[in-house]
Amino acid sequence: MEIKKLASAGTMESSDAYVEIEPATGLEITLESVVSQQFGDSIRQVVRDVLTEQGVENAKIRVVDRGALECVIRARVETAIVRGGN
Amino acid sequence: MRRSMLFLPGNNPNMLINGNCLGSDAIIFDLEDAVAPDQKDAARILVRNTMKYMDFRGCEIIVRINSIDTPYWKQDLDEIMPHRPGLILVPKTCSAADVLEADAYMTQVEEKLGMEKNTVGLMPLIETALGVENAFSIASATKRVKALFLGAEDLTADLQCKRTKESREIEYARTRLVVAARAAGVDVYDTPFTDVNDDEGIQVDAALAKALGFTGKASISPRHVEVINAVFSPTQKEVDYAYEVLEAIALAKEQGKGAISLYGKMIDAPIVNRAKQTIAMAEALGMERGM
Numbered sequence: 001m002e003i004k005k006l007a008s009a010g011t012m013e014s015s016d017a018y019v020e021i022e023p024a025t026g027l028e029i030t031l032e033s034v035v036s037q038q039f040g041d042s043i044r045q046v047v048r049d050v051l052t053e054q055g056v057e058n059a060k061i062r063v064v065d066r067g068a069l070e071c072v073i074r075a076r077v078e079t080a081i082v083r084g085g086n
Numbered sequence: 087m088r089r090s091m092l093f094l095p096g097n098n099p100n101m102l103i104n105g106n107c108l109g110s111d112a113i114i115f116d117l118e119d120a121v122a123p124d125q126k127d128a129a130r131i132l133v134r135n136t137m138k139y140m141d142f143r144g145c146e147i148i149v150r151i152n153s154i155d156t157p158y159w160k161q162d163l164d165e166i167m168p169h170r171p172g173l174i175l176v177p178k179t180c181s182a183a184d185v186l187e188a189d190a191y192m193t194q195v196e197e198k199l200g201m202e203k204n205t206v207g208l209m210p211l212i213e214t215a216l217g218v219e220n221a222f223s224i225a226s227a228t229k230r231v232k233a234l235f236l237g238a239e240d241l242t243a244d245l246q247c248k249r250t251k252e253s254r255e256i257e258y259a260r261t262r263l264v265v266a267a268r269a270a271g272v273d274v275y276d277t278p279f280t281d282v283n284d285d286e287g288i289q290v291d292a293a294l295a296k297a298l299g300f301t302g303k304a305s306i307s308p309r310h311v312e313v314i315n316a317v318f319s320p321t322q323k324e325v326d327y328a329y330e331v332l333e334a335i336a337l338a339k340e341q342g343k344g345a346i347s348l349y350g351k352m353i354d355a356p357i358v359n360r361a362k363q364t365i366a367m368a369e370a371l372g373m374e375r376g377m
Contacts, residue, residue: 009128015100071139072099075132082127 001085003059009079010072017068019080024060027051033065046070050077059084087370088112088233089318090311091148091275091304095120096129102136106145108308109315114148117162118177126158130165137169148209150175154187167195167206173232178240179210180217182227189228204230209275213237214244218259221266233273233301236263239280249280251287253294264299273301282307292317322376325368328361329375 006022029047031040047063050073061080065073092110094101096117105113115136121129137147149171152158155178163174176188188208196203208230212218218241225234238256242249249255260276267274276295279288288310295303296317303314320328334353338346346353368374 013098013100015103068099069103069140071135072103072132074139075099075128075135078135079128079131082131 001055001081003056003081003084004086005084007080007084009083010068010076012064012066014066015068015072016066017073017076018064018066019073019076020062021077021080021084022060023058023084025058027057028060030060030062031065032063035065035067043073046073047077050074050081054078054081056081056085087367088146088273088275089302090314091302092308092311093120093150093278093304093306096133097121097125099132099136102132103140106142109311110145110305110308111302111315112146112148112172113142114150114175114304115171116150117158118150118152126152130158130162134165134169137166137171146172148173148175150177150211153178154184159188160191163191163195167192167201168199170201171206173207173209175209175211175235177211177237178213178217179224180214181220182223185210185224185227185231189230192230206230207232209233209235211235211237212259212263213240215241217241218262221263222269225266225270225272231270231272233275234263234267235275235304236260236277238277241277251281251284251291253291260295260298260300268299274299276300276303278304278306279310280306282309285309285313288313289317319371320364320368320373322373324364325373326376328364328368331357331361332365 003021003023008020010016010018012018029044031043033040033043043065047061088111090110091112091114092108093114093116094105096115102115115133117129117133133149149166151162151174179185192206193203196205209232210224212221212234221234225231236259239249241259242255247255264274279291281287292303292314302318305311305314330348331353334346334348335358
């Protein structure tokens with residue numbers, strides 16, 4: 001899927017994640033999380049997995065994690081992709 | 087067993103992921119009223135991912151989709167049904183035709199997914215005057231309908247009356263729905279009590295619903311779940327009496343008697359049926375005979 005415009009999903013509330021996506025060349029993932037030392041690699045992997053599943057090869061994506069579980073991060077990244085691709 | 091059903095807003099991760107820790111027999115992931123129109127996509131995707139990746143064992147999942155007069159409901163079903171919710175709650179169901187429209191699309195989705203027809207049940211939410219008047223035809227429209235659900239907030243708006251704690255304005259709707267559901271052989275669930283801080287009020291309201299014949303009651307607050315579960319559970323005295331009824335009937339059969347009394351009251355088929363229901367529920371709750 002081609003990301004055509006800046007889009008966002010999620011909130012800054014506890015247990016949620018806020019995700020922004022915008023057009024770019026190649027993939028660039030930025031993560032802000034209080035647990036990035038412990039779980040940063042696995043959160044980035046989840047983001048990469050969703051980008052792959054959705055066929056996104058070019059995008060700049062920023063994730064602000066507020067203690068979200070994997071299923072929530074997946075959902076917010078997917079929503080941002082869908083919104084950015086429309 | 088669904089004594090209690092707790093509504094959880096579909097776009098609130100904090101509530102969704104903790105849904106099975108709140109004590110209710112079923113949780114209702116809400117894609118309708120609790121979700122703003124510009125967040126329908128986000129809620130649908132969040133609920134789908136939550137159902138796919140989280141284990142809610144011991145707690146039935148029900149999803150309230152958007153009503154069939156919106157552009158959202160088919161996509162709701164497309165994304166939710168693969169994860170096999172126990173029931174789909176269809177808001178603003180007014181007629182058997184509404185049920186058949188939802189049923190036809192659910193059948194299409196099941197066929198596409200290779201699922202057996204009627205794998206996912208349907209629970210019409212009756213919240214209009216027309217829906218109340220059509221309650222029996224709604225409940226008996228298709229085998230997919232497993233229960234009726236009364237929604238009093240929208241109903242009282244439609245009736246152009248004030249919603250009160252005493253609930254006299256929904257007396258007719260309550261009794262009408264119970265009769266319609268029982269006549270159709272399906273369960274029936276009562277509307278939530280909306281004052282989350284009124285502990286006495288929820289007790290009275292739940293007890294009234296139980297007395298009228300409702301199977302269980304919905305809630306919008308985890309605070310109400312414990313009270314609802316207690317009201318809709320059999321008491322130890324009721325369980326013990328149920329066992330005594332079955333023993334009395336067994337003894338009557340042994341002695342070749344056609345009728346028997348217990349504590350001066352004739353035991354007949356409806357009492358035996360109720361005793362069996364009580365024991366089935368007690369067993370489901372892990373209750374044993376007291377003495």
